[in-house]
Amino acid sequence: MLTTSEIRIRDPFILSDASNHTYFLYGTTDENVWEGPATGFDVYHSSDLEQWEGPFPAFRPEADFWADRHYWAPEVYLYEGSFYMFASFKAEGKCRATQILKADNPLGPFVTITEAPVTPIDWECLDGTLHVDQDGTPWMIFCHEWLQVQDGKMCAIRLTKDLRSPDGEPVILFQASEAPWTKTWDGTTYVTDGPFIYKNQQEELLLLWSSGGEKGYTIGIARSASGNVVGPWTHEELPLYAEDGGHGMLFHKFDGELMLTIHTPNNSPNERAIFLPVTEREGSLKLK
Template sequence: MKSYTKIKPLFFFLIALIGSSALAQDITVHDPVMIKQKDTYYLYCTGEGISVFSSKDLKIWKNEPAIFKEKPVWVDTVVPDFKNHIWAPDISFHNNVYYLYYSVSAFAKNTSAIGVTTNTTLDPKDPAYKWVDQGIVIQSIPNRDLWNAIDPNLTFDENNTPWLSFGSFWEGLKMVKLNPDLKSIAQPQEWHTIAKRKRTFELADADPGDGALEAPFIFKKNGYYYQFLSWDLCCRGKDSTYKVVVGRSKTITGPYVDKEGKLLTEGGGTLLIQGDQDWFGAGHNSTYTFDGKDYIIYHAYSAKQNGRPILQIKQLQWDSDLWPKL
């Protein structure tokens, strides 16, 4: 949960402090997402105003200006005195417009909201470059909602209907239908729980509990919708237990099942990525196809670099049963 796992002092101001360019394995990031415009890859991640990098080859990265010089004007109405350290963006291109979703949240609460900002180009040197904030898309409120409005991911189904998946801890990960403008919830509202882990003891609504899961990412491939999500705890250095699991469904709203047929809404999930003696807390992934190759990107903490969260880019393969593997 970001209100526990994204705010540890050791990492709070680490994002994008490594100079103008570096190798991919040296990029300091949390929660990376990526898109390609023409011959340039753009990477967005948790950071002051949302951190941005660009690359021509997925290896050499350059810092770009943050999305927000100042936090969006609506943020203090949701999270009073919120700093401009914005979490877990998601980037999409639709009808010639780029949509960047992002999260704000109070610490250790589901006092949270997902906003969206738009642009017609990602190139900061383009005269048309200008992010225009569109405000709140979804908001969660303690003691009203048993879900947390963070970690957004936009996906379109086979009918080109937009769906936003999101969530962290509480009663699981959610999916809601959006209007065609991609800025608001469609009416009548249609909600689905797409993953859940059991909370092992009774808690107040405002308490996230255990059974940690968050950060759904939906990827269409092989006639399936694959749901990638992160289990367990991020941002605790060598004690981080973050990992990526996956399930799949023939329909975007589920039900999603893992490789053994267990429902993700009943704690299912096939392990795909986890840490080892060199990398701790590997998780919060996004998945893409670029130039005919599938990639999964995520962050992991380097044991050799004092626990810095480092960008990981891996090519994704598929087994004979059409399950992802590294």
């Protein structure tokens, strides 16, 4: 068994399985996170968010898999009876991209469902996250990277029901510089990172996302004025978390408490997952 503080992980993501009273922890788990070659993704499981069993190999690439580095930010969703992983991958001479994988079990093994990613082939992209509309239409929200566009863009693309391919062209939701709390990463560029959709009690869509702030890696909240994924999106004045931690997502504990998980600090090899209770007030989210 490992404690949370013993697990080095970036971009933590929790899948809660109420049927087995089990939390599954996914994230960027390669030791050499910034270079190649990559190994894959590991998963841990726990009944209390404190003591974890693992690591277990959730994904290891097939011999002919196109990417060999930057295996980042896996997110896992139960959708149409199977478990789907959205994750970022990179290879020399190819754009970083989000690919979708599938398994029958939260522990994997996850395998690719298509040969190619679902993000545009000539876009540098990362951090795909799933959102399913009220009518059952699946969307993927993802980032068009600052590495290519300088002012990072948050985008959405409709997917086919089987999640195997895009069903239309990407829609730009906003650019990082539009939020009042963002700061440039290096004096000239703005980062978009780690989107995650949350529906509040008024059935409005809130989008958690990360960028640079006054104290480093920061999480802010955007709100869809129309109530659907294409927006338009407005930005809350103050960030949700501003203490050099980010790439957040929300989940409910088995007692119903809403939780935010992030990694902090944002420097390797010291990054760790933390779990913070969150409350919903006046349609927005606040740390308790």
